[in-house]
Ligand SMILES: Nc1ncnc2c1ncn2[C@@H]1O[C@H](COP(=O)(O)OP(=O)(O)OP(=O)(O)O)[C@@H](O)[C@H]1O
């Protein structure tokens with residue numbers, strides 16, 4: 001995948017290659033990724049979804065996408081800033097954490113032990129197959145409340161550590177991106193593993209206490225201590241796992257947002273995007 005060139009154009013070729021590699025099997029993707037979007041957060045994606053557009057359509061597209069990657073620890077502001085960039089630059093947006101959360105929720109609902117890796121990988125394959133053949137997976141099947149419960153917050157750290165599972169999610173993200181001219185994708189390993197040749201990469205971070213404060217304000221009723229504990233525990237798990245640990249990509253622009261307003265962060269990110277040739281259409 002990785003290409004040595006610093007040029008955005010040359011770098012994006014690697015994504016085309018992935019796209020071509022997958023072009024023979026776009027049906028693999030089925031609707032799985034449609035349900036991993038948060039349609040309420042992205043009107044464009046919701047519109048595509050309700051227009052009946054499928055990821056298979058995207059998987060066979062010959063387009064060469066510009067991918068902006070945004071990684072970082074929990075509650076660093078990834079989703080909020082990605083949505084702002086998506087609006088400014090008219091890019092599609094993907095929240096890859098949602099896939100891991102869906103898998104964790106399904107694991108919990110089916111009573112599968114989080115250390116039973118073969119069963120979890122088989123479940124992932126079943127879900128992908130189910131979405132491909134029966135269309136049973138719909139965007140409304142998972143609520144944000146369920147996906148962001150404390151139980152899922154804990155289970156997702158174990159589930160996302162499974163290398164076999166990560167390979168599948170990585171492939172699906174690449175297939176999805178292969179269908180867009182430009183997109184912004186957030187997660188933990190997007191700039192390091194999923195799109196190592198992306199022309200624009202960000203690593204957002206902030207002091208854990210500040211992130212916990214912001215999450216409490218965002219979610220309302222949660223206790224600060226519990227949120228802080230979850231943020232610290234999840235960061236440690238994500239940073240220390242063997243499979244695709246959370247680290248800044250060597251060529252990522254790291255932004256510590258501890259003392260920055262949201263507007264300042266978005267402006268900085270937008271200016272980096274512009275300087276790397278991401279244009280407003
Ligand atoms: N620089 C900032 N100043 C003030 N508030 C911010 C800033 N950045 C993000 N926030 C707020 O922090 C909260 C968490 O941000 P967000 O949900 O975007 O984080 P995230 O990195 O996507 O989290 P997760 O990894 O858990 O999905 C949101 O309410 C957001 O508006």
Ligand SMILES: Nc1ccn([C@@H]2O[C@H](COP(=O)(O)O)[C@@H](O)[C@H]2O)c(=O)n1
Pocket residue numbers: 074075096097098100101156157160161186187188189190234238
């Ligand atoms: N690329 C990614 C994205 C997410 N994860 C794991 O999912 C958890 C939830 O992610 P959120 O962005 O919704 O907070 C996260 O803590 C990671 O364990 C991942 O491994 N890789």
